[in-house]
Amino acid sequence: MFPILAARLLAPGIHEFVVQAPRVARKARPGHFVVIRVDEKGERIPLTLADWDAEAGTITLVVQEVGYSTRLMGQLAAGDALQDVLGPLGTAPPIEKVGTIIGVGGGVGVAPLYPRIRGYKQAGNRVVAIAGARSRDLLIMVDRLRECSDELHLATDDGSVGHHGFVSQVLEKLLDSGVRPAEVLAIGPVPMMRAVVEVTRPRGIPTTVSLNALMVDGTGMCGGCRVSVGGVTRFTCVDGPEFDGLQVDFAELQQRLQQYRSQEKLAADPAQRKEACRCLEQLTAPSFRG
Amino acid sequence: MPGAADRAKLPRVEMPKQDPRQRARNFSEVALGFTPELAQTEAGRCLNCRNHPCVDGCPVNVPIPEFIALIVQGDFLGAAQKIKEKNSLPAICGRVCPQESQCEARCVWGKKGKPIAIGGLERFVADWEREHAPQAPPSVPAACESPRRGVRVAVVGSGPAGLTAAADLARLGYSVTVFETLHAPGGVLRYGIPEFRLPKGILDHEIEYLKSLGVAIETDVAVGLTVGLDELHHREGYQAIFVGTGAGLPSLLNIPGENANGVYSANEYLTRVNLMKAYRFPEYATPVRIGHKVAVVGAGNVAMDAARTALRLGADDVCIVYRRSRQEMPARHEEIVNAEEEGIRFHLLSNPVRILAGSDGWVQGMVCQRMELGEPDASGRRRPVPVPGSEFTLDVDLVIVAIGQGPNPILTRHTPGLQLDRHGCIVTDADGRTSLPYVWAGGDIVTGAATVIAAMGAGKRAARAMDAYLCSTVLAGQRAGVSEGRG
Ligand SMILES: Cc1cc2nc3c(=O)[nH]c(=O)nc-3n(C[C@H](O)[C@H](O)[C@H](O)COP(=O)(O)OP(=O)(O)OC[C@H]3O[C@@H](n4cnc5c(N)ncnc54)[C@H](O)[C@@H]3O)c2cc1C
Ligand SMILES: Cc1cc2nc3c(=O)[nH]c(=O)nc-3n(C[C@H](O)[C@H](O)[C@H](O)COP(=O)(O)OP(=O)(O)OC[C@H]3O[C@@H](n4cnc5c(N)ncnc54)[C@H](O)[C@@H]3O)c2cc1C
Ligand code: SF4
Ligand code: SF4
Numbered sequence A: 001m002f003p004i005l006a007a008r009l010l011a012p013g014i015h016e017f018v019v020q021a022p023r024v025a026r027k028a029r030p031g032h033f034v035v036i037r038v039d040e041k042g043e044r045i046p047l048t049l050a051d052w053d054a055e056a057g058t059i060t061l062v063v064q065e066v067g068y069s070t071r072l073m074g075q076l077a078a079g080d081a082l083q084d085v086l087g088p089l090g091t092a093p094p095i096e097k098v099g100t101i102i103g104v105g106g107g108v109g110v111a112p113l114y115p116r117i118r119g120y121k122q123a124g125n126r127v128v129a130i131a132g133a134r135s136r137d138l139l140i141m142v143d144r145l146r147e148c149s150d151e152l153h154l155a156t157d158d159g160s161v162g163h164h165g166f167v168s169q170v171l172e173k174l175l176d177s178g179v180r181p182a183e184v185l186a187i188g189p190v191p192m193m194r195a196v197v198e199v200t201r202p203r204g205i206p207t208t209v210s211l212n213a214l215m216v217d218g219t220g221m222c223g224g225c226r227v228s229v230g231g232v233t234r235f236t237c238v239d240g241p242e243f244d245g246l247q248v249d250f251a252e253l254q255q256r257l258q259q260y261r262s263q264e265k266l267a268a269d270p271a272q273r274k275e276a277c278r279c280l281e282q283l284t285a286p287s288f289r290g
Numbered sequence B: 001m002p003g004a005a006d007r008a009k010l011p012r013v014e015m016p017k018q019d020p021r022q023r024a025r026n027f028s029e030v031a032l033g034f035t036p037e038l039a040q041t042e043a044g045r046c047l048n049c050r051n052h053p054c055v056d057g058c059p060v061n062v063p064i065p066e067f068i069a070l071i072v073q074g075d076f077l078g079a080a081q082k083i084k085e086k087n088s089l090p091a092i093c094g095r096v097c098p099q100e101s102q103c104e105a106r107c108v109w110g111k112k113g114k115p116i117a118i119g120g121l122e123r124f125v126a127d128w129e130r131e132h133a134p135q136a137p138p139s140v141p142a143a144c145e146s147p148r149r150g151v152r153v154a155v156v157g158s159g160p161a162g163l164t165a166a167a168d169l170a171r172l173g174y175s176v177t178v179f180e181t182l183h184a185p186g187g188v189l190r191y192g193i194p195e196f197r198l199p200k201g202i203l204d205h206e207i208e209y210l211k212s213l214g215v216a217i218e219t220d221v222a223v224g225l226t227v228g229l230d231e232l233h234h235r236e237g238y239q240a241i242f243v244g245t246g247a248g249l250p251s252l253l254n255i256p257g258e259n260a261n262g263v264y265s266a267n268e269y270l271t272r273v274n275l276m277k278a279y280r281f282p283e284y285a286t287p288v289r290i291g292h293k294v295a296v297v298g299a300g301n302v303a304m305d306a307a308r309t310a311l312r313l314g315a316d317d318v319c320i321v322y323r324r325s326r327q328e329m330p331a332r333h334e335e336i337v338n339a340e341e342e343g344i345r346f347h348l349l350s351n352p353v354r355i356l357a358g359s360d361g362w363v364q365g366m367v368c369q370r371m372e373l374g375e376p377d378a379s380g381r382r383r384p385v386p387v388p389g390s391e392f393t394l395d396v397d398l399v400i401v402a403i404g405q406g407p408n409p410i411l412t413r414h415t416p417g418l419q420l421d422r423h424g425c426i427v428t429d430a431d432g433r434t435s436l437p438y439v440w441a442g443g444d445i446v447t448g449a450a451t452v453i454a455a456m457g458a459g460k461r462a463a464r465a466m467d468a469y470l471c472s473t474v475l476a477g478q479r480a481g482v483s484e485g486r487g
């Protein structure tokens, strides 16, 4: 069991947890993620390290409620515990001094972006951060981003703060105004990362994206997280999650994220879930179909 | 007791099984086990051969005639202990060993086509012991007299190799910790082999027994990522380490359409069902796609397990697609027969060339090519070659790829100085010693995908070698310290 030492709400439906996981904290680097299980019957879900403290033996996770497991996690408070925390997983690419970096974060993607751009800043780069969300109250970690960037731009879909529109539009404006980054790093929902790549590709700017494929083990054992990058199949959990965004087959990724749509709906709806569990008890073999 | 000539006329006692139609829809164990009467009848057929060819067929040399003689005498407990001198997981091996190519293949009755049911008898006495008596720890021959308590030894990976090494080291008195990546121990016995072939209660029992010996199990630790071998040794004080990380890397077909929705590796499919209990979704939160028409590519144990699991989850039609012929199928004979009885169909001499997906991204069919067998290849099996113009399409909505596994790379990728062969397997000597001074290895990570009993045997050999090493280093140092103190 991995005790939760602190829990707070960052925005509606977005929670931050400080979890005791000394082994993970000791080895963590920007870009790493963990696989957690909330309880005995839980699924294994991947979450990026938003922060860590090797001395205190703690890690910080920022979680957005989107379905059954994340909602279950959203109900936890300090004093509760996660059943399992495995990590740190994934390749954490070395951070070097390369010049200017533009970090683009969308929605809860701002959380994993934060340690990466902090790393770039510490390595002596000029860091421009662009953070976006649907509206002002969903924009998270703005102060922390400001601390570790030279320039911070905000965008909201409804215009409640910053640019009225998408982060990719802010990026486009910056590039058109003559900013020439050595690299763009984009973390967020698939459509956002896709939009960013559409901006950077014609301009020939190296672009890294962090993919959120469905995972089970997170250690390269199942291949459920496979993605096509440059026409080659890669496993997101061990070869990524960061890949060359200009090479990623986003359409395939988007499609693979839909694989359990109907089961996810069933799992997330408490009434339906209860009904299905009861049916299950009466059957020797389950009769549902995906 | 009938004489040898009469015994030759006795039929082999077949183990009772669940009715095929019924069992194809439930996850309960297929083979029901011998009753004491059946076991004794079958044991009575054994000739107690002085040169015991059967023993040479067993990778760990279980004293077969001796334990069978004890069954005849009705001393089931004694028989169990006899087996455990060589094999610490008989309830598991009795169920999953490929006996027809090992012990039973060498039995003198084999020539007449009815070898003694050695595996069935082994299973019987192990189950008897589990149900009727607490497990008595068999002793392990020790390399020296020193007290080993307090000397820390680590085992990485909790498959049969790791579990066996841990048990033997604990019985010798070492303080043993097992590290496992997944949230539950057991390796393939947990996430791969399904409940209907190996009930998880048996595995749980073995793990409880290990804990009763004082073994600590730390799950959620991916050695190499969470902590390095060097850190375990230098910082955490593990004097010797056994690595049994298995062959968990799934091979894929690398054909067009393989990333369509509804194409699984067997590892993912079986892990979702066995480890994550997706067959009890939504009570357990992990979903699995069920499918109406399922094709499983491959014909090893993994493929049979995946196909029979698909059937049990409720698929209407399940077939095996295999590029060679029946004779070359690598699965255990018994499981091929079981699969057939349950209604799995076989498309032999067929090889997938591409997977078709609909506009919604889901699998809609699989195009295959007919094959014929040519000259033998490196494995000695005849090489399949495509028949030109023989493409045909299977109407399927779920594809499971079960064409083999490579060595698990997490630990090996992150351990500098550990010598690997060109396949990525760890290189060891006969005792399991690796290129790193304090590290031993065994099981599938050394041999590539093999068998439970081979992995166990490797764990046993390594435990003995590790004990000898510790006796001549750490424990020798302690002894010297003690005698100096006295002097
Ligand atoms: C490497 C990695 C790092 C991640 N880091 C974070 C993080 O720091 N914070 C965070 O809130 N989320 C993160 N995610 C996404 C998170 O894992 C999913 O939101 C979670 O698994 C959903 O589980 P659920 O049961 O709540 O929802 P489900 O019911 O399983 O799904 C609900 C909806 O979310 C979508 N979804 C499911 N799984 C994922 C996924 N893996 N990625 C994106 N969408 C998904 C589904 O398509 C579905 O539409 C990360 C994903 C990956 C692969
Ligand atoms: C579906 C299936 C059916 C099979 N059926 C049979 C059968 O009927 N008969 C038979 O004899 N054999 C069978 N086999 C093969 C047999 O199971 C294996 O040969 C055997 O399990 C190998 O044992 P092992 O201990 O070497 O590795 P494994 O059983 O693979 O265990 C390795 C363990 O190490 C863990 N691990 C990996 N890397 C790390 C790390 N870095 N840190 C910590 N832990 C790690 C893994 O999670 C795993 O739990 C089957 C295999 C499969 C997949
Ligand atoms: S361990 Fe396996 S091979 Fe050896 S005797 Fe038992 S069943 Fe036969
Ligand atoms: S070879 Fe067969 S008959 Fe002879 S001792 Fe072994 S099991 Fe018994």
Ligand code: FES
Pocket (backbone or CB within 6 Å): A214, A215, A216, A217, A218, A219, A220, A221, A222, A223, A224, A225, A226, A235, A236, A237, A238
């Ligand atoms: S999650 Fe299983 S291989 Fe990546």
